[in-house]
Amino acid sequence: xxxxxxxxxxxxxxxxxxxxxxxxxxxxxxxxxxxxxxxxxxxxxxxxxxxxxxxxxxxxxxxxxxxxxxxxxxxxxxxxxxxxxxxxxxxxxxxxxxxxxxxxxxxxxxxxxxxxxxxxxxxxxxxxxxxxxxxxxxxxxx
Amino acid sequence: xxxxxxxxxxxxxxxxxxxxxxxxxxxxxxxxxxxxxxxxxxxxxxxxxxxxxxxxxxxxxxxxxxxxxxxxxxxxxxxxxxxxxxxxxxxxxxxxxxxxxxxxxxxxxxxxxxxxxxxxxxxxxxxxxxxxxxxxxxxxxxxxxxxxxxxxxxxxxxxxxxxxxxxxxxxxxxxxxxxxxxxxxxxxxxxxxxxxxxxxxxxxxxxxxxxxxxxxxxxxxxxxxxxxxxxxxxxxxxxxxxxxxxxxxxxxxxxxxxxxxxxxxxxxxxxxxxxxxxxxxxxxxxxxxxxxxxxxxxxxxxxxxxxxxxxxxxxxxxxxx
Numbered sequence: 092x093x094x095x096x097x098x099x100x101x102x103x104x105x106x107x108x109x110x111x112x113x114x115x116x117x118x119x120x121x122x123x124x125x126x127x128x129x130x131x132x133x134x135x136x137x138x139x140x141x142x143x144x145x146x147x148x149x150x151x152x153x154x155x156x157x158x159x160x161x162x163x164x165x166x167x168x169x170x171x172x173x174x175x176x177x178x179x180x181x182x183x184x185x186x187x188x189x190x191x192x193x194x195x196x197x198x199x200x201x202x203x204x205x206x207x208x209x210x211x212x213x214x215x216x217x218x219x220x221x222x223x224x225x226x227x228x229x230x231x232x233x
Numbered sequence: 234x235x236x237x238x239x240x241x242x243x244x245x246x247x248x249x250x251x252x253x254x255x256x257x258x259x260x261x262x263x264x265x266x267x268x269x270x271x272x273x274x275x276x277x278x279x280x281x282x283x284x285x286x287x288x289x290x291x292x293x294x295x296x297x298x299x300x301x302x303x304x305x306x307x308x309x310x311x312x313x314x315x316x317x318x319x320x321x322x323x324x325x326x327x328x329x330x331x332x333x334x335x336x337x338x339x340x341x342x343x344x345x346x347x348x349x350x351x352x353x354x355x356x357x358x359x360x361x362x363x364x365x366x367x368x369x370x371x372x373x374x375x376x377x378x379x380x381x382x383x384x385x386x387x388x389x390x391x392x393x394x395x396x397x398x399x400x401x402x403x404x405x406x407x408x409x410x411x412x413x414x415x416x417x418x419x420x421x422x423x424x425x426x427x428x429x430x431x432x433x434x435x436x437x438x439x440x441x442x443x444x445x446x447x448x449x450x451x452x453x454x455x456x457x458x459x460x461x462x463x464x465x466x467x468x469x470x471x472x473x474x475x476x477x478x479x480x481x482x483x484x485x486x487x488x489x490x491x492x493x494x495x496x497x498x499x500x501x502x503x504x505x506x507x508x509x510x511x512x513x514x515x516x517x518x519x520x521x522x523x524x525x526x527x528x529x530x531x532x533x534x535x536x537x538x539x540x541x542x543x544x545x546x547x548x549x550x551x552x553x554x
Contacts, residue, residue: 173544180549190434199554
């Protein structure tokens with residue numbers, strides 16, 4: 092796929108308020124280095140993330156979406172991340188069937204103490220998005 | 234048991250239910266306005282029960298009416314319809330005790346489009362279509378032609394897993410077995426999956442360029458029961474109301490995710506589509522994903538939790554970092 096000059100992937104992150112958002116905060120406080128390609132939306136729980144948010148983000152031109160929440164068993168609302176996991180699993184598989192690159196839909200568990208892991212996740216996801224190139228899925232205006 | 238006998242028993246049963254006041258409404262099928270077709274019959278008049286019919290063309294999934302009617306309802310249900318009814322019970326949309334299920338063991342429904350294609354004739358030119366065990370007998374100009382039944386059944390009937398309702402109050406006729414036989418399953422899905430990603434995307438792009446957003450697929454679907462659909466929301470406006478292919482695709486993707494674990498592969502979405510978009514391909518794919526990941530089939534157990542409200546502590550973890 093042709094790459095525009097100076098193109099940088101745009102990643103949208105939905106981070107859970109209790110774990111991953113705090114983890115991202117810690118990454119900053121600990122001066123961890125990670126690519127500045129992510130834009131963050133704080134959500135109350137990873138269970139709040141509707142598959143509609145994901146596909147709408149791709150429609151708006153984001154190159155990838157990252158949903159991140161508490162580890163299984165750690166959800167502040169007991170079951171939110173378990174429900175998110177089921178929903179994400181079917182969404183990812185289904186979008187792959189439609190023809191969306193699976194790399195564009197990402198998920199991770201990052202706890203509030205894992206600033207380092209958050210930096211690693213964003214680095215790895217950004218690298219994958221660079222490999223598959225810009226999101227041109229919805230650009231065809233016919 | 235022949236369709237005529239089932240039909241007689243059904244009319245008798247429906248009449249008794251209304252007379253005794255066990256139900257307020259009967260939902261069944263009657264003869265449609267176009268040749269061979271049938272149309273839903275909703276009635277609270279016991280004299281109307283003589284119009285109820287059973288034949289290989291009773292395509293509609295009547296459970297879509299259950300959430301719209303109030304009071305106790307007697308419903309005619311084939312295997313797939315009964316699963317939709319159970320699915321609605323699982324979702325607390327209806328109560329089991331308010332529904333009287335008149336189960337029909339379904340040997341598969343005949344797709345009139347396939348018949349027309351097979352004979353290169355319009356349905357108005359055909360005399361009569363009857364089923365004789367594994368053959369279908371079609372009368373044209375006084376002559377009889379017969380074909381294997383598998384050539385004219387709907388695709389979803391060929392892949393049917395539950396022809397006889399497992400949840401019913403009365404079963405009209407003896408349980409029947411799936412007709413599929415040696416028909417290879419889901420070939421169109423496998424073929425599409427084997428193509429490169431970009432081709433798949435372009436395929437759906439083309440298909441959804443035809444969509445006129447009439448919402449027939451949504452309105453006919455018993456699993457699509459939201460009071461207000463996300464496509465009609467204006468703040469935020471998730472999709473534009475005009476039929477652009479991008480928004481059509483998003484609508485259909487989200488619709489399929491919403492009905493995941495509720496869709497029983499009844500095939501109504503594809504039948505309802507005026508633009509012949511292969512919607513069942515999407516529905517069936519979702520059905521398979523759900524089965525593969527969570528060993529869950531919609532509408533099989535009325536006491537089970539709906540798919541997306543339940544979880545196992547360890548499952549489907551491989552894609553999470």
